[in-house]
Amino acid sequence: GIQVEQSPPDLILQEGANSTLRCNFSDSVNNLQWFHQNPWGQLINLFYIPSGTKQNGRLSATTVATERYSLLYISSSQTTDSGVYFCAVEDNNAGNMLTFGGGTRLMVKP
Amino acid sequence: ETGVTQTPRHLVMGMTNKKSLKCEQHLGHNAMYWYKQSAKKPLELMFVYNFKEQTENNSVPSRFSPECPNSSHLFLHLHTLQPEDSALYLCASSQGQVAGTGELFFGEGSRLTVL
Numbered sequence: 001g002i003q004v005e006q007s008p009p010d011l012i013l014q015e016g017a018n019s020t021l022r023c024n025f026s027d028s029v030n031n032l033q034w035f036h037q038n039p040w041g042q043l044i045n046l047f048y049i050p051s052g053t054k055q056n057g058r059l060s061a062t063t064v065a066t067e068r069y070s071l072l073y074i075s076s077s078q079t080t081d082s083g084v085y086f087c088a089v090e091d092n093n094a095g096n097m098l099t100f101g102g103g104t105r106l107m108v109k110p
Numbered sequence: 111e112t113g114v115t116q117t118p119r120h121l122v123m124g125m126t127n128k129k130s131l132k133c134e135q136h137l138g139h140n141a142m143y144w145y146k147q148s149a150k151k152p153l154e155l156m157f158v159y160n161f162k163e164q165t166e167n168n169s170v171p172s173r174f175s176p177e178c179p180n181s182s183h184l185f186l187h188l189h190t191l192q193p194e195d196s197a198l199y200l201c202a203s204s205q206g207q208v209a210g211t212g213e214l215f216f217g218e219g220s221r222l223t224v225l
Binding site for chain 1: 147152153155158166168198200202211212213214215216217218219221
């Protein structure tokens with residue numbers, strides 16, 4: 001099956017700093033999503049982005065499908081950005097199966 | 111408020127108990143999913159239902175029994191579980207497409223502890 005690797009696994013930022021999270025995947029995809037898991041466990045949709053660039057407030061994401069990676073940018077980080085960020089992909093032959101990466105655990109310090 | 115609600119949010123059960131997790135989606139989606147999240151592991155897909163029909167069973171032990179009475183409701187019936195089944199169980203829904211999952215939306219999760 002498709003492999004999904006996220007980096008870095010852990011990240012500590014000072015409030016106000018910017019960061020880039022990376023998601024590499026091993027095959028062509030027809031679905032890529034970024035999620036934020038808050039401290040209570042809920043996974044919040046950030047982006048549905050199989051290709052191209054999208055922006056939502058301080059967050060933006062870019063997927064370069066031909067090179068098999070996606071980037072999540074967080075600008076002017078806030079303590080509420082803390083949590084785990086997951087990338088999930090679905091390859092063209094997977095049917096209804098998203099494969100999740102291992103996540104990036106982000107801590108933003110005040 | 112999320113469009114996908116799960117109950118209960120927390121559950122503690124013994125190995126001989128029978129309990130059920132419930133999920134309801136208010137998004138008009140046709141596909142629903144159960145995922146398991148254990149400590150130090152990636153999310154694992156357990157079951158997929160499309161228009162009430164089970165389309166995926168990802169080699170899940172029979173002590174987990176899903177039920178999907180309609181496109182808005184999904185249950186996970188639990189019986190004779192093991193302590194290693196303790197985990198966060200996440201329900202999700204999507205407007206499933208012919209070619210795949212579509213955009214996935216998660217509930218808040220049910221944290222299960224098996225004693």
